[in-house]
Amino acid sequence: MTDVAEPWPGVATEFRKQPFPWWTLLVTGLFAVLLGLAVLIWPDISLRVMAALTGVWLLFGGLARIVAAFLPTGAGVGRSVLSGIVGIVVLIAGLLCLRNLVTGLAVLALVFATTWILSGLALVLAAAPARGPSRAALVIVGAISILAGVVFVVTPALSLGTLILMTGAGSIVVGLAEVILAFVIRRDQG
Numbered sequence: 658m659t660d661v662a663e664p665w666p667g668v669a670t671e672f673r674k675q676p677f678p679w680w681t682l683l684v685t686g687l688f689a690v691l692l693g694l695a696v697l698i699w700p701d702i703s704l705r706v707m708a709a710l711t712g713v714w715l716l717f718g719g720l721a722r723i724v725a726a727f728l729p730t731g732a733g734v735g736r737s738v739l740s741g742i743v744g745i746v747v748l749i750a751g752l753l754c755l756r757n758l759v760t761g762l763a764v765l766a767l768v769f770a771t772t773w774i775l776s777g778l779a780l781v782l783a784a785a786p787a788r789g790p791s792r793a794a795l796v797i798v799g800a801i802s803i804l805a806g807v808v809f810v811v812t813p814a815l816s817l818g819t820l821i822l823m824t825g826a827g828s829i830v831v832g833l834a835e836v837i838l839a840f841v842i843r844r845d846q847g
Contacts, residue, residue, distance in 0.1 A: 678725060678728060678730070679839045679840070679842035679843040680839065680843075681721040681722065681724070681725045681839075682835045682836070682838050682839035682842065683835070683836055683839035683840070683843075684717065684718075684721050685717070685718040685721055685722075685776075685832075685835055686831075686832040686833065686834070686835030686836035686837075686838075686839060687832065687836060688713075688714045688717050688718060688832070689714060689718075689828045689829070689831055689832025689835065690828065690829050690832035690833060690836065691714075691832075692710050692711065692714045692824075692825075692828045692832075693824070693825040693826065693827070693828030693829035693830075693832060694825070694829065695710055695825075696710070696821055696824050696825035696828065697821075697822070697825035697826070697829075700821055700822075709754070709755065711751075711754045711768065711769070712751045712752070712753075712754030712755035713751065713755070714751070715747050715748070715750045715754060715768065715772060716748060716751030716752065716755065717751075718744075718747050718751070718772070718776075719744045719745065719746070719747035719748025719750070719751055720744070720748060721744070722740050722741070722743050722744030722747060723740075723741055723744035723745065723748065724744075725740050725744070726738070726740040726741030726744060727741075736782070736783060739779055739782065740779060743775045743776060743779050746771065746772075746775060747772050747775075747776075750768045750771065750772060753768075754768065767809070767810075769805075769806065769809050769824065769827070770806040770807070770808075770809035770810045771806065772806070773802045773803065773805045773806030773809070773827070773831060774802070774806035774807065774810075776799075776802050777798075777799040777800065777801070777802030777803030777804075777805075777806065778799065778803065779799070780795045780796075780798050780799030780802065780838075781795065781799035781800065781803070783795050783799075784796045784799065790841065790845070791841070791842070791845065794837075794838050794841050794842075795838070797834070798831075798834045798835060798837075798838045801830060801831060801834050802831050802834070805827040805830065805831050808823065808827070809823070809827075
């Protein structure tokens, strides 16, 4: 009997080299989905609550990325440093939202845009050395995140209602994509 080769040689090895463990994407993805659902369920939510939810999501997302930067993954130092930098930026944004709950929607939109663009860039860069399905998954989730961020950058004059809908829908889409990616990475690591 002959051994059946993997469809892509070393898929599990490539996933083990990712600069972040699968559970960090799961955590940030779940928080993004929860934020998006809360915003869509209560469209008349006050800016204070929206800023607090955004701050908590960014705080935990930043902490998860900072922790991931220090975990031994076999990835290069550059990837760990990028993960740490993104984590610090996201953490600071979360703290600013929690500090001043009356932050304007334009600032919240900029925070979302920056977070999604930097997170997307980190995922796309992590895809460069990857092989097989991990590369495609990282590029797709990274592109979705970058696209959501660009939408917020190019349309800052949206009305409050539209911004709330975009925030909720964008958070759910990016969050679900991160959750799916987390399970793809987890499946292929084991």
